[in-house]
Amino acid sequence: KNQVEQSPQSLIILEGKNCTLQCNYTVSPFSNLRWYKQDTGRGPVSLTIMTFSENTKSNRRYTATLDADTKQSSLHITASQLSDSASYICVVSDRGSTLGRLYFGRGTQLTVWP
Amino acid sequence: EADIYQTPRYLVIGTGKKITLECSQTMGHDKMYWYQQDPGMELHLIHYSYGVNSTEKGDLSSESTVSRIRTEHFPLTLESARPSHTSQYLCASSTGTGAWEQYFGPGTRLTVT
Numbered sequence: 720k721n722q723v724e725q726s727p728q729s730l731i732i733l734e735g736k737n738c739t740l741q742c743n744y745t746v747s748p749f750s751n752l753r754w755y756k757q758d759t760g761r762g763p764v765s766l767t768i769m770t771f772s773e774n775t776k777s778n779r780r781y782t783a784t785l786d787a788d789t790k791q792s793s794l795h796i797t798a799s800q801l802s803d804s805a806s807y808i809c810v811v812s813d814r815g816s817t818l819g820r821l822y823f824g825r826g827t828q829l830t831v832w833p
Numbered sequence: 834e835a836d837i838y839q840t841p842r843y844l845v846i847g848t849g850k851k852i853t854l855e856c857s858q859t860m861g862h863d864k865m866y867w868y869q870q871d872p873g874m875e876l877h878l879i880h881y882s883y884g885v886n887s888t889e890k891g892d893l894s895s896e897s898t899v900s901r902i903r904t905e906h907f908p909l910t911l912e913s914a915r916p917s918h919t920s921q922y923l924c925a926s927s928t929g930t931g932a933w934e935q936y937f938g939p940g941t942r943l944t945v946t
Contacts, residue, residue, distance in 0.1 A: 723875075755937075762837075762923050762937030763876075808876075821935070823875040 721746040725809050725824035733832055736799055740827045742792040742809030750814035754783050754794045757806045757826065766794070766807075796829075804831045836860050839924050839938035846914055847946055854909045854941045856924030865907040866935065868923040869893060876923065882907060914945045 723744045732738050744752070751770045755763035767776045767783040769792070776783050780803075782795045796803055806826035813820050837858040846852055858865065863884045868876040868891075878891030882901040896918070897911050907926075911918055924938040 760940070760942065762839075762925070762939050764937070765934055768934065821878070823877075825873065825875045828873075 721811075721813065721820075721822050723809055723811050723822045723824040725807075725827050727827060728825070729828040729830070731830045731832060732799055734799060734801060737795065737797050738799060738829065740794045740796075740807050740809075740829070742794070742824060744790050744792070744809070744811045744822070746790075746811040746813050746822050748814050749787060749790075750812040752783075752785055752792050753810045753812070754781070754792075755808040755810060757808055759805070763808055799829075799831045801831050801833060804829060837924060837926055837936050837938040839922075839941050841941060842939060843942045843944075845944045845946065848913075848915055850914050852911050852914055852943070854922055854924075854943070856907045856909070856938055857905050858907075858924075858926040858936070858938075859905060860926060860928075860936070861904065862926035862928055862936075863904070864927045865901065866925040866927075867891070867897075867899060867907070867909050868925065869895065870921045870923055870940075872921075880909065914943075916945045919943060919945050 726741045753768045754766045757763040766781050769785045780797045785792045806828050808826040809824040811822045840855045865882045867880040870876045877893035879893050879895040880899040882888050888899050921940050923940045925935045927933045927935045
């Protein structure tokens with residue numbers, strides 16, 4: 720069964736600290752993996768998209784890694800800010816259909832305290 | 834910021850009422866999607882469209898219906914709202930080519946009393 724599991728479910732950190740969020744997936748055949756940021760009451764916004772051949776991708780203070788062999792990804796946030804408080808969703812796409820089916824994790828709820 | 838819009842943003846309505854959630858995008862994307870999301874849960878695909886006059890049901894069974902008469906417009910209709918329909922509804926669109934990006938609207942928070 721194609722699944723995306725994220726950990727931790729929730730995380731509280733102090734402003735300025737770093738943190739790492741984890742994503743494990745069983746989606747096959749794999750096409751790409753994305754990380755989205757979703758603020759409360761808003762739609763998800765894309766942070767990164769990685770294909771099979773990409774190991775690391777950065778977007779400002781966000782760095783995503785992908786290990787396609789172990790089917791694991793992480794999102795590292797550097798020097799956290801209050802505005803980083805949001806849900807971070809890992810999404811994996813398969814290439815077994817024309818639609819490019821997306822499988823969503825439940826997200827990690829990050830809270831940054833001053 | 835993606836050019837995809839949803840109205841209304843919030844809706845509280847009584848059981849049995851007919852409602853239509855609007856979704857429009859100005860990016861010329863062929864593919865459009867409707868997702869349902871409950872608090873703390875993953876997004877579930879309920880409808881999608883490859884283009885004008887194309888609509889398909891998603892993975893999660895839904896009593897809603899959709900139409901795609903124009904490329905930019907993908908409304909979702911509930912003929913008779915029930916409390917079980919209370920949820921957040923997210924619309925998205927994509928170009929559908931390569932490692933394509935899905936752009937999400939801000940969502941409609943629906944509460945059926």
